[in-house]
Structure formats: C-alpha cells, structure tokens
Amino acid sequence: MDSKTAIVTGAARGIGLATTQLFLREGWNVAMIDRDAPALETAAAGLEGAQPFLCDVSDPEQVAATVPRIDAAFGGINALINNAGVADFGPIAETDFARWRRVMETNLDGVFLMSQTTLPQLRARKGAIVNIASISGLRASTLRVAYGTSKAGVIQLTKQQAAELGEFGVRANCICPGPVRTKLAMAVHSQEIIDAYHDAIPLNRYGSETEIAEVIVFLCSDRASYVTGQVIAVDGGFESTGVGLPALRA
Ligand SMILES: NC(=O)c1ccc[n+]([C@@H]2O[C@H](COP(=O)([O-])OP(=O)(O)OC[C@H]3O[C@@H](n4cnc5c(N)ncnc54)[C@H](O)[C@@H]3O)[C@@H](O)[C@H]2O)c1
Structure with a gap:
C-alpha cells in the first residue's frame, strides 16, 4: 500500500518537528510547512520521507500556491496538522490592533485557510484534521487576551469542522497542550512561571514534544476512526484540577 501523507505546519522545530519525526517513524510521508526558511531547511535535512x-x-x-505543490509531490493528502502558532503575551491595554492581528492571523486565520484549502484532498482520502490549540484556549489567564482568544477560536473551529465534514468522512479533532519546553514557551515562561506550572499540574512537570506528537499521530490513525469533534487536553492533568493542589499534596 502507498504511504499516507501528512501536512505538518510549523514543522521546523518544537512540537511540529517532533510530530514530523513520529509520523516518519510510523511510515507516513510528511510535507513540512514553515515560514522560517533556514530553520525549515535544517530541520528537513536528512529526514527521509x-x-x-x-x-x-x-x-x-x-x-493557495503551496497545497497543490504538496498534492503533486505526494499524490494525495491524508492528514493536516495545524500546529503553526505564535505566542505574544501582553496586557489588554498594551495589546494594540497590530499585535492582536499578528496572533490571530497565524493562530486562527492560518488554521481556517489551511483546512479549507486542503479540503478536496482530505475528502478524497477520508482524511483527518488535528488542530493544535492550548490549555490557554480552555482556561483564561493573564496576558493572553489575543493568544487565549485565538486558541478558544481554534477549539470552536474544530467543532465546526467536525460537524460539517463528518458526512464526507473527514474527522477533525483538537489538542490542547499544556506547557512544553519549546522556543515558543521558553520565550514567555520565567523560572517563577515554570515553578507555578509544576505546582498546578498533577503530573508535576512539563510535557515533552513527543508526548504531544503521540496523541496527534494517534488521532490521524485508523485506530481513531470513530473519534471526531473532540478536544483533548494533553496537559499532565492541568485542566482537570482546581485550586489548592500544592497544599493538598503537602
Ligand atoms: N510549547 C508550549 O508550551 C505550547 C503549549 C500549548 C500550545 N502550544 C501550541 O503548539 C504549537 C506549536 O508550538 P511550539 O511550542 O512547538 O512552537 P515553536 O515556536 O517552537 O514552533 C512553532 C513553529 O511555527 C512556525 N510558524 C509560526 N508562525 C507561522 C506561520 N504563520 N506560517 C508558518 N509557520 C509558522 C515557526 O517558524 C516555528 O518553526 C503552537 O500552535 C502553540 O501555540 C504550545
């Protein structure tokens, strides 16, 4: 049987690169999309498939120009991982419209555009979409007026996709990662924030890129053939807990 093909956006590093590597280990082909040319070139070098x-x-x-090139290169598309994202945190008063748009245009517009454009190929293969939101889309927190709102939008967009695309055999699910030590997270997480996350997370640690990738690849596989419209927090239990966890632990 011919290999399946996944598109992974934001594939040059972090969760996107780990997801690319896991797909390749499972025998898939991967179209790695990124806007950072040198990082993309370095990341893709030597990755067979x-x-x-x-x-x-x-x-x-x-x-619009890229998706047909991917289709031509691989002869079809089975999965789309909308992972590219930017984190730009700031107070409401300091989030001017340009900053708001910068976050929205990648985190929300990008998911809409990529999904709509690959739809004919996904329908042809009865494929799967996995959108990467965040625990910041499930819970509000300070400084995340743009980021958190964009990710809440991604969660709802996933449900819209599942509702409308199910009849074509296309599944759409959403993953909400907890904190992972990528370049994106480390740019906005001080040591104090890292310690606070450890306190608030039942598993008491950050996740790894591969732990997020495992769930993404599962959702694209036939083992998840009856799973659609779901929002899965891969977060060490962060979203499930309330106040007082550190005190109760002690
Ligand atoms: N790291 C975390 O703690 C964490 C937590 C929750 C959610 N997430 C989400 O996971 C996803 C991946 O995050 P990461 O931590 O691996 O980030 P990262 O910054 O390490 O990697 C993101 C990649 O996306 C690319 N990218 C950004 N905007 C793009 C655009 N418009 N077009 C094409 N490529 C673009 C970047 O060049 C980069 O290579 C993001 O959507 C992020 O919001 C991350």
Whole structure:
C-alpha cells in the first residue's frame, strides 16, 4: 500500500518537528510547512520521507500556491496538522490592533485557510484534521487576551469542522497542550512561571514534544476512526484540577 501523507505546519522545530519525526517513524510521508526558511531547511535535512515547503500559513496566496505543490509531490493528502502558532503575551491595554492581528492571523486565520484549502484532498482520502490549540484556549489567564482568544477560536473551529465534514468522512479533532519546553514557551515562561506550572499540574512537570506528537499521530490513525469533534487536553492533568493542589499534596 502507498504511504499516507501528512501536512505538518510549523514543522521546523518544537512540537511540529517532533510530530514530523513520529509520523516518519510510523511510515507516513510528511510535507513540512514553515515560514522560517533556514530553520525549515535544517530541520528537513536528512529526514527521509519528508519534504520542506516554505509557506506562511496566514497568507491566503501562499497557502493557495503551496497545497497543490504538496498534492503533486505526494499524490494525495491524508492528514493536516495545524500546529503553526505564535505566542505574544501582553496586557489588554498594551495589546494594540497590530499585535492582536499578528496572533490571530497565524493562530486562527492560518488554521481556517489551511483546512479549507486542503479540503478536496482530505475528502478524497477520508482524511483527518488535528488542530493544535492550548490549555490557554480552555482556561483564561493573564496576558493572553489575543493568544487565549485565538486558541478558544481554534477549539470552536474544530467543532465546526467536525460537524460539517463528518458526512464526507473527514474527522477533525483538537489538542490542547499544556506547557512544553519549546522556543515558543521558553520565550514567555520565567523560572517563577515554570515553578507555578509544576505546582498546578498533577503530573508535576512539563510535557515533552513527543508526548504531544503521540496523541496527534494517534488521532490521524485508523485506530481513531470513530473519534471526531473532540478536544483533548494533553496537559499532565492541568485542566482537570482546581485550586489548592500544592497544599493538598503537602
Ligand atoms: N510549547 C508550549 O508550551 C505550547 C503549549 C500549548 C500550545 N502550544 C501550541 O503548539 C504549537 C506549536 O508550538 P511550539 O511550542 O512547538 O512552537 P515553536 O515556536 O517552537 O514552533 C512553532 C513553529 O511555527 C512556525 N510558524 C509560526 N508562525 C507561522 C506561520 N504563520 N506560517 C508558518 N509557520 C509558522 C515557526 O517558524 C516555528 O518553526 C503552537 O500552535 C502553540 O501555540 C504550545
């Protein structure tokens, strides 16, 4: 049987790169999308079965040009992982419209554009969409007016996709990662924030990129063939708990 093909956006590093590597280990081909050309080139070098595609997912013209190139290169698309994201945290008063748009255009517009553009290919293969939101889309926190709102939008967008695309055999699910030590997270997490997360997370630690990738790849596999419209927090239990966990532990 021919290999399946996944598109992974934001594949040059972090969760996207770990997801690419896991798909390859499971025998898939991967179209690696990123807008950071040098990082993408370095990441894709030596990854057999993967091809890099330089594309900004927030740009409708680039998306429209890239998806047919991927389709031609691999002869079909079985899964789309909308992972590209930006974290730009700030208070409401300091979130000017340009900052708001910068977050929305990648985190929310990008998911919409990539999903809509790959739909004919996904329908043809009865494929799967996995959107990467965040625990910040499930719970409000300070400084996340744009980021948290964009991720809550991704959660709802996933449910809209599942509702409408199920009849074509296309599944759509959403993953909400807890904190993972990637470049994105470390740019906004001080040691104090890291300690506070450890306190609030029942498993008492950050997740790894591979732990997020495992759930993404599962959701794209035939083992998840009856799973759609779901929002899965891969967060060490963070979302399930309330106040007082450190005190109760002690
Ligand atoms: N790391 C965490 O703690 C964490 C927690 C919750 C959710 N997430 C989400 O997981 C996803 C991956 O995060 P990460 O931590 O691996 O980030 P990262 O910054 O390490 O990697 C993100 C990649 O996306 C690319 N990218 C950004 N905007 C893009 C665009 N418009 N077009 C194409 N590529 C673009 C970047 O160049 C980068 O290579 C993001 O959606 C993020 O919001 C991360």
